[in-house]
Amino acid sequence: MSGTEVLLAAALAAAAVGWQLAWGAELSRGQRAGAPGRVLYFTVRTALAFAMSCLNPFFSIFALMGYFDASQHLSRSWRRWGLLGVAVTLALSQSSVADGPPPDETTELALFSVLFVLHATLALVLDRANDRETEKRREQQAVIEELEIANARYERASRENAALQAQLVAQAREAGVAAERRRLAADLHDTMVQGLVGIVTQLQAAVDADGPASRAHVERAVALAVHNLTEARRAVHDLVPGPLENRTLSEALQETVERWSATSAVRPDLTVVGTAEPLHDEIESTLLRITQEALSNVAKHAHATRVGVTLSYIDDEVTLDVRDDGRGFVPGHALQLSDRGGFGLDGMRVRAGRVGGVLDVESEPDGGTAVSARVPLVRR
Known part of the structure; x- marks a missing residue:
């Protein structure tokens, strides 16, 4: 360069x-x-x-x-x-x-x-x-x-779903409270209210009568009072199912069967089919109450010599059967079992339906009665 x-x-x-x-x-x-x-x-x-x-x-x-x-x-x-x-x-x-x-x-x-x-x-x-x-x-x-947009939408949807779920839970709780109030009102009307009306009627008749007739009315009033007290205790017991506390459903049913047999000339047989599983508290309470009412109806109306209670765990369903060989009845003209203080077949159907189940009744005159409740197997 x-x-x-x-x-x-x-x-x-x-x-x-x-x-x-x-x-x-x-x-x-x-x-x-x-x-x-x-x-x-x-x-x-x-x-x-x-x-x-x-x-x-x-x-x-x-x-x-x-x-x-x-x-x-x-x-x-x-x-x-x-x-x-x-x-x-x-x-x-x-x-x-x-x-x-x-x-x-x-x-x-x-x-x-x-x-x-x-x-x-x-x-x-x-x-x-x-x-x-x-x-x-x-x-x-x-x-x-x-x-990021999808995540924002997902978070917003999650918040909306959480709010909706909370709303549904609140509505379900309110519906459950309302249903329980209706059930308690029906129980009170069918038991204590009718019993008190009967007691008042008998006492009024005793006031108007003299001698042995008056004593008979008083005795009937006492009997009604004892029966009403029993039903009142049963209503309280129905709110808190003590037999299920610290017990499995089969154990509670066994205790119920033994208690019932102690006051009856018939000893029922309890059979458990399938593998027993711990169920949701409401399911177990429903099956226990249906068993108690079915046995009570047998004692009051059936005059049976043999009674069998079967609890079956089948796939995703639990079945309870209460069978007797008593006098039976025509299903289309069924006895109004609530007339004597129980909540009857209709009440048992309501109980089963409340947990998503159904209740079937098979009977014929002098051919016995079979009460079968089927509910979903909802594990605890």
């Missing part, structure tokens, strides 16, 4: 350094690719690199920066032109025409052409790979945004 070329190269190098420093702070403000400032910066830098590479191939290192940051400064439509400009600079610096363009010999031109094709191909391949990577990041970002 001559002295003039050295001075020119030094001046261009100083200009390139100044240009780089002057625009470094400006570009750090986050201008988007394709902004006028970024395009101007890249164009002037590439031109300075080309001029310095013409003076000395060593300065091509400065031009090499364009391969790595073209996507940051140029829009997609102008990026490839910028990369081709960098490829021209690098091909020129590596060819034998480093003394300055234009080449005037065929060999030098051929070498320059081959190097340019190699650099241009490399630049375009890298640009294509960069586009794919950018598109991939864009798709990933879109997926992340969609997931």
Whole structure:
């Protein structure tokens, strides 16, 4: 290099350094690719690199920066032109025409052409790979945004579902309270209220009668009072099923059967079929109460000599059967068992239905009676 070329190269190098420093702070403000400032910066830098590479191939290192940051400064439509400009600079610096363009010999031109094709191909391949990577990041970002939106919707739906579930639980609790109130009202009406009416009637008759007739009315009033007391205790007992506390359902049924047989001339047989499982408290309470009422009805109306109680665990269902060989009745003209203080067949059906079960009754005159309750097997 001559002295003039050295001075020119030094001046261009100083200009390139100044240009780089002057625009470094400006570009750090986050201008988007394709902004006028970024395009101007890249164009002037590439031109300075080309001029310095013409003076000395060593300065091509400065031009090499364009391969790595073209996507940051140029829009997609102008990026490839910028990369081709960098490829021209690098091909020129590596060819034998480093003394300055234009080449005037065929060999030098051929070498320059081959190097340019190699650099241009490399630049375009890298640009294509960069586009794919950018598109991939864009798709990933879109997926992340969609997931964030989906998560926000899921959280909102979860909160709405939680609120709805709380509302449904509250409604179910209110419905359960209302149903229990109706049941208690029916029990009170069918037992204590009717019993008290009977007691009052007998006492009034005793006041109006004299001698043995008055005593008979008083005795009947006492009997009604004792019976009413029993029913009142039974209603309280119905609220808190003590036999199920710390006992399995089969054990509670066995205790019920034994207690019933102690006051009856008939000893019932209890049979458990299948593998016994701990059931939901409401299921066990329902089956126990149905058994107690069915046995009570047998004692009051059946005049049976044999009674059998069978508890069966079958797949997803539990079946309770209470059978007797008593006098039976015509199902279409069933006895109103509640007339004597119990809640009768209708009450047992209501109990079974309350836990999603059903109650069937089979009977015929002098052919015995079979009460069968089927409820879902809901584990505790």
